[in-house]
Amino acid sequence: MEVPTAIPAIEPVAEQPTESVPRPSIFKHPSASPPQLVTQGAEALLYRSTYLLPTLPCALKYRPSKPYRHPILDARLTKHRILSEARVLAKCRREGVPVPGVYALDESTGWLMIEWIEGEVVRIRLNEWLKRRKDAGIEEGVDDAELVGLMGRVGAAVGRMHAVGVVHGDLTTSNLMLRPFSKKTVNGDALAEDNILDGEIILIDFGLASQSMQDEDRAVDLYVLERAFGSTHPRAEGLFKEVLVAYGKSFKGAPVVLKKLEDVRMRGRKRSMLG
Amino acid sequence: MISIGLEGSANKLGVGIISHPLGKPALVLSNIRHTFVSPPGEGFLPKDTAKHHRSWVVRLVKQAMAEAGVKVSDVDCVCYTKGPGMGAPLQGVAIAARMLSLLWGKELVGVNHCVGHIEMGREITGAQNPVVLYVSGGNTQVIAYAEQRYRIFGEALDIAVGNCLDRFARTLRISNDPAPGYNIEQLAKKGKVLLDLPYAVKGMDCSFSGILASIDILAAELEANPQWKDPITGDTITTADLCFSLQETVYAMLVEITERAMAHVGSNQVLIVGGVGSNERLQEMMGLMARDRGGNVFATDERFCIDNGIMIAHAGLLAYETGFTTPLEESTCTQRFRTDEVFVKWRD
Numbered sequence: 001m002e003v004p005t006a007i008p009a010i011e012p013v014a015e016q017p018t019e020s021v022p023r024p025s026i027f028k029h030p031s032a033s034p035p036q037l038v039t040q041g042a043e044a045l046l047y048r049s050t051y052l053l054p055t056l057p058c059a060l061k062y063r064p065s066k067p068y069r070h071p072i073l074d075a076r077l078t079k080h081r082i083l084s085e086a087r088v089l090a091k092c093r094r095e096g097v098p099v100p101g102v103y104a105l106d107e108s109t110g111w112l113m114i115e116w117i118e119g120e121v122v123r124i125r126l127n128e129w130l131k132r133r134k135d136a137g138i139e140e141g142v143d144d145a146e147l148v149g150l151m152g153r154v155g156a157a158v159g160r161m162h163a164v165g166v167v168h169g170d171l172t173t174s175n176l177m178l179r180p181f182s183k184k185t186v187n188g189d190a191l192a193e194d195n196i197l198d199g200e201i202i203l204i205d206f207g208l209a210s211q212s213m214q215d216e217d218r219a220v221d222l223y224v225l226e227r228a229f230g231s232t233h234p235r236a237e238g239l240f241k242e243v244l245v246a247y248g249k250s251f252k253g254a255p256v257v258l259k260k261l262e263d264v265r266m267r268g269r270k271r272s273m274l275g
Numbered sequence: 276m277i278s279i280g281l282e283g284s285a286n287k288l289g290v291g292i293i294s295h296p297l298g299k300p301a302l303v304l305s306n307i308r309h310t311f312v313s314p315p316g317e318g319f320l321p322k323d324t325a326k327h328h329r330s331w332v333v334r335l336v337k338q339a340m341a342e343a344g345v346k347v348s349d350v351d352c353v354c355y356t357k358g359p360g361m362g363a364p365l366q367g368v369a370i371a372a373r374m375l376s377l378l379w380g381k382e383l384v385g386v387n388h389c390v391g392h393i394e395m396g397r398e399i400t401g402a403q404n405p406v407v408l409y410v411s412g413g414n415t416q417v418i419a420y421a422e423q424r425y426r427i428f429g430e431a432l433d434i435a436v437g438n439c440l441d442r443f444a445r446t447l448r449i450s451n452d453p454a455p456g457y458n459i460e461q462l463a464k465k466g467k468v469l470l471d472l473p474y475a476v477k478g479m480d481c482s483f484s485g486i487l488a489s490i491d492i493l494a495a496e497l498e499a500n501p502q503w504k505d506p507i508t509g510d511t512i513t514t515a516d517l518c519f520s521l522q523e524t525v526y527a528m529l530v531e532i533t534e535r536a537m538a539h540v541g542s543n544q545v546l547i548v549g550g551v552g553s554n555e556r557l558q559e560m561m562g563l564m565a566r567d568r569g570g571n572v573f574a575t576d577e578r579f580c581i582d583n584g585i586m587i588a589h590a591g592l593l594a595y596e597t598g599f600t601t602p603l604e605e606s607t608c609t610q611r612f613r614t615d616e617v618f619v620k621w622r623d
Binding site: 040041042043066067068069070072073076077169170171172174208220224227228230231232234267 | 419421422424426427428432469471474476477478479480523524527530531534535537538539540559560561563564567568
């Protein structure tokens with residue numbers, strides 16, 4: 001493995017003044033670099049730190065207790081989510097699904113330390129790509145091989161995860177990372193990135209994941225992703241079918257899941273009715 | 276411009292009159308409501324609810340006009356709830372709206388009930404571009420605005436949260452007056468013991484039917500064994516504890532999916548609308564969440580949270596001002612009418 005001399009600095013996010021509950025001791029551990037806040041997700045705060053060596057970057061996911069939740073419920077959910085996330089990540093890793101590796105955890109104080117993934121989430125890249133095209137005046141459906149390629153890689157990655165018996169539970173374009181393919185170099189200079197949708201799909205944030213082989217759960221997973229696509233990137237919604245096409249080829253049981261997805265969609269539509 | 280709004284998608288019949296003075300905030304001229312209350316242990320049936328609406332609508336319109344102090348000639352359009360909701364009550368109110376439109380010679384405007392809630396909430400609270408949690412007896416949706424539509428980020432996959440609460444109130448046979456959810460809230464204030472219930476969040480969606488089944492089972496156990504004690508604290512478990520556990524669990528789920536949507540769209544404002552939105556515990560929990568995200572929560576009181584005519588008048592008038600009308604031949608109503616079907620011409 002290529003070990004960088006020091007991890008590159010990142011732009012830390014200003015931390016919100018949060019609860020008075022003391023931080024777990026991992027935050028002051030002498031062998032780890034001081035954690036820098038990268039993003040505040042819904043449930044967890046994501047920090048960047050190092051693991052064992054000052055040159056090995058890692059992501060530290062901390063689930064602070066939620067003051068709005070009853071303490072018993074809060075403890076139950078935090079413990080369950082940290083443990084199930086770690087179990088699922090370990091399983092995916094073992095089976096070759098592209099996810100970050102697990103380094104360490106403590107479920108009672110609510111943190112999980114995992115591999116640091118370079119790159120950006122699909123949501124940002126896709127929005128940037130759509131914006132560039134809009135500015136350039138390119139119409140939808142024209143010359144979109146890059147996006148079709150990305151959708152195909154998303155479908156294949158989700159399919160691989162489902163094939164090993166894991167459902168994600170919160171598939172959105174914020175939970176798909178694009179890790180740059182190993183940089184091609186010409187005369188020692190990195191090639192300028194001309195396709196921002198290039199890169200390997202890494203699935204992240206398994207906080208709501210569970211182990212399941214059921215077509216129903218898999219179909220709900222796809223439905224959640226489909227809806228997230230539609231609501232987050234309305235202009236790319238038309239190409240979501242490419243995700244499903246690639247998904248359909250990704251493992252043996254996939255066509256059955258796609259059939260089930262039609263049922264789940266019908267159920268979703270009923271929602272505007274009185275229960 | 277002035278409009279009158281008629282709402283009757285569920286058990287409340289509401290009539291409201293609103294004025295949009297040029298360049299100033301909207302002015303509520305009158306906002307009255309009459310609720311069909313079913314006996315304890317029962318829900319409201321479409322047939323009886325429609326009958327209630329039919330027999331009250333003329334009285335309410337007259338009263339609203341008198342209270343507002345406006346003449347028929349001042350009114351610019353008649354707005355009514357096109358959907359979603361229960362079929363029979365919707366039809367009754369749509370007929371009343373058509374009648375007023377023909378009688379007064381005014382244009383009709385069909386309004387989406389959910390959009391009515393959102394627009395009224397925005398108008399009253401002044402929230403600019405919030406993530407909206409719309410929670411009521413028939414709907415549970417997390418909504419954010421993007422490109423001329425209110426897009427649904429998350430929703431209940433089976434029954435609505437309010438329906439879960441209403442049906443548990445029926446199990447306990449507690450009063451439906453003024454609202455079953457209100458009485459559960461009052462009981463829950465006396466509860467202490469948190470019982471284990473399923474916690475069903477799937478991404479930004481959630482599910483309540485399993486929770487209802489579980490709490491119904493616990494209620495049956497309690498009825499069979501009134502001396503039931505909490506194994507840890509030794510406290511006797513009461514129906515108040517059941518209400519408390521139910522509220523704590525389902526509201527934690529709602530706050531969680533709202534927070535997830537906020538993180539996803541990068542917003543720190545949240546607006547709660549719909550009947551369940553008048554629950555103070557939900558508002559408190561949402562406030563704690565929003566505070567930790569450096570944002571704030573906007574909520575309205577029961578006048579605007581619970582179904583009302585003024586929100587229909589307001590959302591209808593917003594559409595009418597952009598040139599939208601519903602021709603008489605198309606003035607139908609529909610039980611299924613998704614929030615994201617409406618083209619929101621009045622926002623940037």
